[in-house]
Amino acid sequence: MDQNWKDKISNHHQLGGIETSVIDNGAARGTRIAWINTGAGLRFKVVIDRAMDIADAFYNQHSLAWLSHVGITSPQPFSDKGIDWLRTFGGGLLTTCGLSHVGGPEADGYGERGLHGLISNIPAEIESIVQPDPKAGKMKMSITGIIRETRPFGPSLELRRTISATLGEAAIQIHDEVTNRANTPAPHMLLYHFNFGYPLVDEGTDILWEGKWYPRNGEENARIFREGNSFKKCPAPLESHSGSGEEVVLIDTEADAAGDSICGLKNTRLGLEMEMRYKKEQLPWLANWQHWGKDEYVTGIEPSTHPLSGQAKAREDGTLLFIQPGESKEYHVTLRMK
Numbered sequence: 001m002d003q004n005w006k007d008k009i010s011n012h013h014q015l016g017g018i019e020t021s022v023i024d025n026g027a028a029r030g031t032r033i034a035w036i037n038t039g040a041g042l043r044f045k046v047v048i049d050r051a052m053d054i055a056d057a058f059y060n061q062h063s064l065a066w067l068s069h070v071g072i073t074s075p076q077p078f079s080d081k082g083i084d085w086l087r088t089f090g091g092g093l094l095t096t097c098g099l100s101h102v103g104g105p106e107a108d109g110y111g112e113r114g115l116h117g118l119i120s121n122i123p124a125e126i127e128s129i130v131q132p133d134p135k136a137g138k139m140k141m142s143i144t145g146i147i148r149e150t151r152p153f154g155p156s157l158e159l160r161r162t163i164s165a166t167l168g169e170a171a172i173q174i175h176d177e178v179t180n181r182a183n184t185p186a187p188h189m190l191l192y193h194f195n196f197g198y199p200l201v202d203e204g205t206d207i208l209w210e211g212k213w214y215p216r217n218g219e220e221n222a223r224i225f226r227e228g229n230s231f232k233k234c235p236a237p238l239e240s241h242s243g244s245g246e247e248v249v250l251i252d253t254e255a256d257a258a259g260d261s262i263c264g265l266k267n268t269r270l271g272l273e274m275e276m277r278y279k280k281e282q283l284p285w286l287a288n289w290q291h292w293g294k295d296e297y298v299t300g301i302e303p304s305t306h307p308l309s310g311q312a313k314a315r316e317d318g319t320l321l322f323i324q325p326g327e328s329k330e331y332h333v334t335l336r337m338k
Contacts, residue, residue, distance in 0.1 A: 001015070001039060001040065001139070001167055001168025001169075005134065009134075012131060012132050012133060012134055012135075012167075013037075015039040015132070015134060015167055016036075016037040016038050016039030016040075016043075016132065016141070016167050017036075017037060017131050017132055017141055017167075018034055018035070018036050018037075018129055018131060018141050018143060019034065019035045019037075020032065020033070020034045020035075020048070020129070021033055021034075021035070023072065026071070027070075027071065027072070027073040027074065028071070028072040028073055028074055029074065030074055031047065031048075031049045031050070031072060031073075031074050031075075032047075032048035032049045032123070033045055033046060033047055033048060033049075033055075033072075034046040034048055034129070034143055036141065036143070036163070036165055036172075038165045038166065038167060038168070038169060038170055038171070039167045039168055040167070040168050040169055040170040041059050041060040041170055041337070042057075042058070042059050042165070042170040042171070042172070042337055043057070043058055044056065044057035044058070044093060044172065045057070046143060046163055047072055047092070048123065048124050048126060048143075048145065049074065049075050049123040049124070050072070050075055050090075050120055050121065050122075050123070051096050051119050051120050051121075051122055051123075051124060051147045051159070051161070052124045052143070052145050052147065052161045052163060053092060053094050053095050053096055053120055054092055054093040054094040054163075054172070055067070055072050055090060055092035055093065056092070056093070057092075057093040059170060059200075059272065059337045062199050062200060062270060062272060063197065063198065063199065063200070064093060064196060064197075064200045064274065064337075065091065065092050065093035065195060065196065065197055066091045066092075066195040066196060066197025066198075066201070066297070066298035067090065067091050067092060067197065068089055068090050068091035068296075069296075070087070070088065070089055070090045070091075071090050072090050072092075073087075073088045073090065075088075075121045075122060075123050076088050076121050077118065077121045077122060079114070079121055080113075080114040080117075080118050080121075081105075081112070081114045082105045082114055082115070083105060083114070083115045084114055084115070085114055085115040085116050085117075085120075085121075086115065088120070088121060091195045091197070091298065092195060093194060093195065093196075093335075094174075094192060094193065094194050094195075095120050095193040095195065096119050096120050096159075096190075096191075096192065096193065097116035097117055097119070097120065097189075097190070097191040097192075097193050097304075098116075098117045098119050098188070098189050098190040098191060098305075099117060099118075099119050099149050099157045099159060099178055099188060099189070099190060100113075100117060100118075100149065100155060100157060100186065100187050100188060100189060100311065101113040101114075101116070101117040101187075101189055101310065101311045102116055102117060102189040102190065102191040102304060102305075102306060102308060102309075102310070102311075103115075103116070103189075103306075103308045103309055103310030103311070103313075104310060106310050106311065106312050108311075108312045108315075110187075110311070110312075110315070113310070113311060113312075116191070116193070117149075117189070118149050119147060119149050119159060122147050122148065122149060123147070124145030124146060124147045124161070125145060125146045125147075125148075126143070126144070126145045127144045127145055127146055127160075128142070128143070128144045129142075129143050129144075130142045130143075132166075132167045134167060139166050139167040139168060140164060140165070140166050140167075141164065141165055141166070141167070142162055142163065142164035142165075143162070143163050143164075144160070144161065144162040144163075145160075145161055146158060146159070146160050146161075147159040147161065148181075150181065150182075154182035154183070154184050154186065155180070155182055155184075155186035155187070156180065156181040156182035156186070157178055157179070157180060157181070157186055157188065157323070158178070158179045158180075158181050159176060159177070159178050160176070160177040160178075160179070161174070161175070161176050161177075162174075162175045162176075163175075169336075170336065170337040170338075171334060171335065171336040171337070172334070172335045172336075173332070173333075173334050174192075174331075174332070174333045174334070174335075175330070175331075175332055176190075176330065176331040176332075177328050177329070177330050177331075178190065178323065178328060178329050178330075178331075179323070179326070179327070179328040180323040180324060180325055180326065180327055180328075181326075182325060183325050184325065185322040185323065185324050185325070186322065186323050187311055187315070187320050187321070187322055188305070188320075188321040188322065188323045188329065189304075189305055189306050189311060189314065189320070189321065190283075190304065190305050190331065191287070191302055191303070191304035191305070191306075191308070192278075192283070192302055192303050192304070192333055193300060193302050194276070194300060194301050194302060194335075195298055195299075195300050196265055196274070196298065196299055196300070196301065197297060197298050198297060199267070199270060199272075200265055200267055200270075200272050200274060201234055201265060201267075201297065201298065201299055202234060202267060202269070202270075203234060203235065203236050204233060204234065204267075204268070204269060205233070205234040205265055205266065205267045206232060206233060206234075206265065206266040206267075206268070207231075207232045207233070207234065207265060207288060207299060207301070208232070208262075208263050208264045208265060208266060208275075209232075209251055209253060209263035209264075209286060209288065209301070210253065210254045210263075211251040211252050211253040211254045211261075211286070212251070212252045213225065213249050213250065213251045213252075214249065214250045214251075214252075214307075215247070215248075215249055215250075216247070216248040216249065216250055216287075216308065217247075217248075222247060223240070223247065224247045224290060225247055225249040231249070231290070234292075234299065235292055236292075237292050237293060237294045237295075237297055238292040238293070239294075241291055241292045241293040241296075242293050242294060243293070245291070245292075245293060246289065246290065246291040247289075247290050248287055248288065248289050248290070248308070249287070249288045249290075250285060250286070250287055250307040250308065251285070251286040251287070251288065252284070252285065253280060253284070253285070253286045254280075255280035259279055259280055259281055260277050260278065260279060260280065261277070261278055261279070261280045261283070261286065261303070262275060262276070262277050263275075263276050263286060263301055264276050264301070265299075265301070272337070273337070273338040274335060274336070274337055274338070275335070275336045275337075275338055276301060276303070276333065276334070276335050277333070277334045277336070278303050278331070278332060278333045278334070279331075279332060282305075282329075282330070282331050282332070283303035283304060283305060283331065283333075284305070285303070285304045285305070285306060285307045285308075286301065286302065286303050286304070287300065287301075287302040287304060287307070287308055288300065288301060288302070289302065303333065305321060306319060306320075306321075
């Protein structure tokens, strides 16, 4: 950010900052939110009462996120059976999945689990909001909250989430720390369900990722994710994706010399590019969800601890993570507009 603002502003909000409020109408009535404005064209809405997930996001005049018909709803912590999760799935830039199960509905000797877990329907307890102070040379801003997925006798997992940005930079930093507060080991799975939509996602937009890829339901059942298909180029809306039509590919991503996996989207026509960066060691898998329905046009780029296997399958094949009592696991994801 240039220094032309010096001696010309009375309030840092002329440049950017964090503004909290409460939605007062519709299905989200009473839901706390925080708008974060980076002062560099990027602004986004954190839904405090929905695990501090991110709903709307804009870069200059362009929307980045896909918003479902549902939109934002108030938290519904008992939407945890079968596919009830979809009833509160507003899309948005980020919906967090986990903390103990990611994948479809399932039941086994360890319990019953609904689609994608509980965490996105749990409100945060705000720990801090730090505003920028450009006159003092402090350009960073952040909001930190604690989200508890817990019950008596366990499991008891705590997510401490910090979302931060810097005045003059078009980037979002997400730092998550998951801690087991119970006295027995807790199973753990986590997926960052990033959902991108028009106009960033449009006909011809490039989907950027590298790594070995596996159609979720096998290549023999795939129509998009087959060798020779241009599945990294967004198509026009597909009639075959009306209703629940979709495809998912699972990617064992490559990492650079720093251990970072890098993916994103590039809309050459608009000159828009989004880069996502995260640690391969922390999030070894990536899911690319493609749902090209008419009026429901979205692609998900979703780093994860597991390949959407669900807790039962991960337990069976020995890949299920366990967090010991008092232990924490950390995750870092950065989104940057270029």
